[in-house]
Amino acid sequence: MKKEVRVRFAPSPTGPLHIGGVRTALYNYLFAKKNNGKFILRIEDTDSSRFVEGAQQYIEESFQWCGISFDESPKLGGEYGSYIQSERTELYNKYIQNLLDTGNAYYAFDTPEELDELRKEYEKENRFFSYNSQERKKLKNSLNLNQEQVSKLLEEQVPYVIRFKIPENRNLVLNDIIRGTFSVDTNTLDDKVLMKADGIPTYHFANVVDDYLMKISHVIRGEEWLPSLPLHTLLYESFGWESPTFAHLPLILKPIGNGKLSKRDGDKFGFPVFPFEWKDEKTGEISQGYREQGYFADAFLNMLALLGWTPSEDKEILTLEQMIQEFDLEKVHKSGAHFNIEKTKWINKEYLQKKSTDELLKIYQKYLKNISVDTSNADRQIVEILKERVHFVHEIYQEGFFFYEQPKTLEEKSYKKVWKEDTAEIISEFLLALDNVEWNQNDIKNAITEYSKQKEIGLGRIMAPLRLLLVGEMKGPDVPVIMEILGKNEVIARIEKQIK
Ligand code: GLU
Numbered sequence: 001m002k003k004e005v006r007v008r009f010a011p012s013p014t015g016p017l018h019i020g021g022v023r024t025a026l027y028n029y030l031f032a033k034k035n036n037g038k039f040i041l042r043i044e045d046t047d048s049s050r051f052v053e054g055a056q057q058y059i060e061e062s063f064q065w066c067g068i069s070f071d072e073s074p075k076l077g078g079e080y081g082s083y084i085q086s087e088r089t090e091l092y093n094k095y096i097q098n099l100l101d102t103g104n105a106y107y108a109f110d111t112p113e114e115l116d117e118l119r120k121e122y123e124k125e126n127r128f129f130s131y132n133s134q135e136r137k138k139l140k141n142s143l144n145l146n147q148e149q150v151s152k153l154l155e156e157q158v159p160y161v162i163r164f165k166i167p168e169n170r171n172l173v174l175n176d177i178i179r180g181t182f183s184v185d186t187n188t189l190d191d192k193v194l195m196k197a198d199g200i201p202t203y204h205f206a207n208v209v210d211d212y213l214m215k216i217s218h219v220i221r222g223e224e225w226l227p228s229l230p231l232h233t234l235l236y237e238s239f240g241w242e243s244p245t246f247a248h249l250p251l252i253l254k255p256i257g258n259g260k261l262s263k264r265d266g267d268k269f270g271f272p273v274f275p276f277e278w279k280d281e282k283t284g285e286i287s288q289g290y291r292e293q294g295y296f297a298d299a300f301l302n303m304l305a306l307l308g309w310t311p312s313e314d315k316e317i318l319t320l321e322q323m324i325q326e327f328d329l330e331k332v333h334k335s336g337a338h339f340n341i342e343k344t345k346w347i348n349k350e351y352l353q354k355k356s357t358d359e360l361l362k363i364y365q366k367y368l369k370n371i372s373v374d375t376s377n378a379d380r381q382i383v384e385i386l387k388e389r390v391h392f393v394h395e396i397y398q399e400g401f402f403f404y405e406q407p408k409t410l411e412e413k414s415y416k417k418v419w420k421e422d423t424a425e426i427i428s429e430f431l432l433a434l435d436n437v438e439w440n441q442n443d444i445k446n447a448i449t450e451y452s453k454q455k456e457i458g459l460g461r462i463m464a465p466l467r468l469l470l471v472g473e474m475k476g477p478d479v480p481v482i483m484e485i486l487g488k489n490e491v492i493a494r495i496e497k498q499i500k
Contacts, residue, residue, distance in 0.1 A: 005037025006217050009070075010207065012044045013055035016278035016287065017062050020222060020252045020261065023304040027249060028220045029068050030305070030327035040214060041073035043084045046206050053281065062275040066297050067320065072214075080214040085206050092201040095209050095239070096162055096194060104238035105194055107160045108141040109153055130190040133168045162195035164204075164231065164238075174229050177247040177329050184230045192231055204228060208235045211244055220247045220329070223336075224260075247329050250308045251336040261339045263287065271341045275300070294392035295344075299351035303344045307337040317350050349391040357384055363393045373397070373404050378485045385477050385485075400476070403485055406494055407472025414474045418464045424499050426455065427465055431495060439488050441480040448480065469498045 009025040011017060032039040041063075043056055060075065072078025082088055099105035108131070115131070122129040129135070136143055141163070142150045153160070170186040194205035201209070211219060226248045236243035252261045255269055266273040266287075276289030290300045302318060305311075310333070311318055311326045318326065352360070360383050365375045386399045397404075430451050437447045448466075452459050463479045470491065476482055483491050 003217050004215070005032060005035040006040065006215050007032050007037060007220055008040040008042050008211070008214065008216050010042045010044050010210075010221070011059050012047065012050065012203075013052060013059065014047075014050040015052050015055055015280075016274045017055075017059050018263075019273055019275065019290075019304060021059075022062060022066065022275055022301075023252065023307055024220065024222055024249055025063065025068060026066075026301055026304055027309070027327070027329075027332070030324050031218065031220060031329055032071075033324040034327050037217070038071040039069075040078070040080075040216075041070045041083060042210060042214070043074055044203060044207065045084060045086045046200050046203060048086075048200070058278060065275060065291055066301055068301070085201075085210065088206070088210070089200065091213070092195070092206060092209055093199075096201070096205070099164070099194070099238060100162065102238065103165065105162050105164055106136075106142045107150060107154070108136075108139065108163045108191075108193075109145075109158055109160045110140045111159070114140070131163065132190045133166055133187060136163075136165075136191055159197040161193045161197055163191040164194050164235065166191050166231075166234065172230055172233065174233055175246065176226070176229070177245060178250070178332050178334060179226070179248060186230070186234075189230055204231055204235070208232050212236070212239070212241050216244050218245045218247060218329075220249065223248045223251050247332070250333050252307050253336040253338045255339050255341065260336075265339075269341060271339075271344070294394050295348050296351045296355070299348040302351070303347045306343075307339065308333050317347065345391045352387060352390065352393065357387075360387060360393055360396075364396055367394050367397065371397070376404070378403060378487075381485055385481060402471040402476060402482075406497070407470075409472060410468055410498065411473035414468055418468050418474075420461075423461075423465050426457070426461060427469070427495060428499060429455075430462060430466075431492060434488070434492070439484060441478070441484040444480040444483050445478075466495075469495050 007028040009021075009028050011021055029039050031037070041060075043059075045051055045056075056074070060073075063069070070076060072080065072083060074081075074083045077083075096105065100107075115129075119129045131139070138144075143165070145153070166189045167186050172184045172186050173181060174184060175181050192204055193202050195201050210216075229246060229248070233243055253259065254261050254265045261273060263273050272288045272290050272293060274287055274289045276291035278287045278289065279285070280287070291297070298320065301320060302316075302323075305318070305323050306316060309327070309331060311323070315322075315326075357380060361380055364383055365379055368375050368379070382400050382403055383396055386396045389399050390396055430448075433447055433451050434444075437443050448459065448462055452462055464474070466479050467474060467476065467482070470479075470482055470486065486494070
C-alpha cells in the first residue's frame with residue numbers, strides 16, 4: 001500500500017514570517033493537495049531565547065490571508081497533537097533515553113566555559129574546535145568516564161547536555177528529491193547537542209522525533225537545512241525508523257548578486273519581504289507587507305510559486321487549483337531564484353485585470369474611505385475605465401483623482417503648450433454648443449467633432465484645452481469619457497471657473 005502523504009510546515013516563532021517561509025509552506029501545500037495528503041502546521045518553539053511574542057499569530061494570520069489551509073495545526077488540533085513543541089517536552093525524554101540506552105547518545109558534562117577555553121586555544125593555533133568523534137575521546141563525557149563517575153555526577157546534579165554520537169569513518173549516502181544523491185564523510189560531522197542542560201530538546205532532536213511521531217512522509221524545507229540532513233538521517237537510523245523523503249528547496253535570492261533575500265534588500269530596493277505588516281515591539285520599527293501594499297493574496301502566492309518552479313509550457317499565471325494540478329517536486333529547480341519586483345507587480349496587474357468590477361469596487365471604495373475621499377456614484381465607471389492602467393487598486397485613485405476634486409492649478413508646461421490667444425473664446429463658445437447635447441460620451445464626442453468642423457479648427461485645439469481645464473494636466477482617459485463621468489454641471493462649473 002502506498003504510504004499516506006503527510007507533510008508539514010514547521011516554523012519557529014522567532015519573528016514575522018519571511019516570504020521564503022511562505023513559499024516553503026506553499027510547496028508543501030501544493031504537494032499535499034496534489035497527492036490527496038495532509039498538510040500540517042507545527043510550531044517549533046524549543047529555543048526560548050529566540051521566542052518572539054505574537055510571531056505564532058502572525059504566522060497563522062499570514063496563511064489565512066493567503067488562503068492556505070492546514071489539516072492539522074495548533075488551532076485545529078489533530079490526531080498527533082500537540083502541534084506546539086513546547087507542549088511536548090515530556091515526550092522527548094522517553095526518546096532521548098532510548099538513544100542513551102542504545103549508546104547512540106551520551107552525557108557531556110563539559111561546561112560552556114571549558115568549551116570556550118578550548119575553542120580559544122584552538123584558534124590561537126589556527127585550528128577549529130569541534131565536538132566530534134576525535135575530540136570527544138578527550139572530553140568530560142559518559143564515553144570516557146566510567147559508570148560510577150557518571151552516576152555520581154548525575155546524582156550531584158552537575159549540569160550536562162546530551163549529545164549525539166556520530167558514527168566514525170562512515171561514508172553516509174544521502175538522498176534528496178531535488179539535490180539527488182550525495183555522500184558525506186561522517187568524520188566531518190560534530191556531535192550535536194540533542195538535549196540542552198535545561199532538559200529542553202534542540203531543534204534537531206525535537207524535529208526528527210516529531211516528524212516520526214506525526215508520520216511525516218516528506219520533509220520539504222529550505223535549503224538552509226541541507227547541512228542538517230546527515231544528522232537527521234543518522235538519527236532516524238539510530239532509532240531504527242524509516243526516514244521520510246527529503247526535498248530541500250532552493251533559496252530565494254536577492255534581486256541582484258548572490259545570497260539569500262533579506263529584509264535589508266527589501267528596505268534597500270523598496271519592496272516588502274513579509275506577507276503583511278509587522279511591528280517589532282522592541283524597536284517599534286514597522287515593516288511593510290504585501291497586503292498593505294495592495295497585492296492580492298492570490299497574486300502573491302502565484303508570484304512565490306514561480307520562485308523555484310516552472311510550470312509546464314512556461315505558464316506564469318495560474319490559479320491555486322491549477323498550481324495543485326501542475327505541481328511536481330521533481331521539477332523544482334536546484335539553483336536559487338532571484339526575486340524580481342517588476343515581475344511581482346506585473347503578476348498583480350494580471351490578476352487585477354481579471355477581477356470582477358464588483359470585487360475591485362469594494363476594495364477601491366474601502367481605500368477611498370481610508371484616505372477620506374467621498375465615494376461617488378461614478379466609482380464603478382471610474383474603476384472600469386482605469387483598471388487596465390494600474391498594478392494596484394489604490395492606483396486607480398492616483399490615475400483618476402481629478403474625478404473627485406477640481407484641479408487647483410493648471411500644470412505650467414502644458415498650459416504654455418496648449419493655451420493660445422483664442423483658446424478661451426473657442427472653449428467658451430463650445431460650452432454653448434453643449435447646451436442641447438445628450439450627456440454621454442458618444443454625443444459629447446460628436447458635439448466636439450461638429451464644433452471643430454464648424455470652426456474649421458483641428459480637434460486638438462478643443463480637446464487639449466478641455467483636458468487641461470478639467471484635469472489640470474495632460475493625463476487621464478479620453479476627454480468625452482472624462483466629461484461623461486464628471487457630469488454636465490461639474491464640467492461647465494470647472495471650465496467657467498478656470499477660464500475666469
Ligand atoms: N523550525 C525550523 C525552521 O524554523 C524547521 C526546519 C524544518 O522544516 O525542518 O525553519
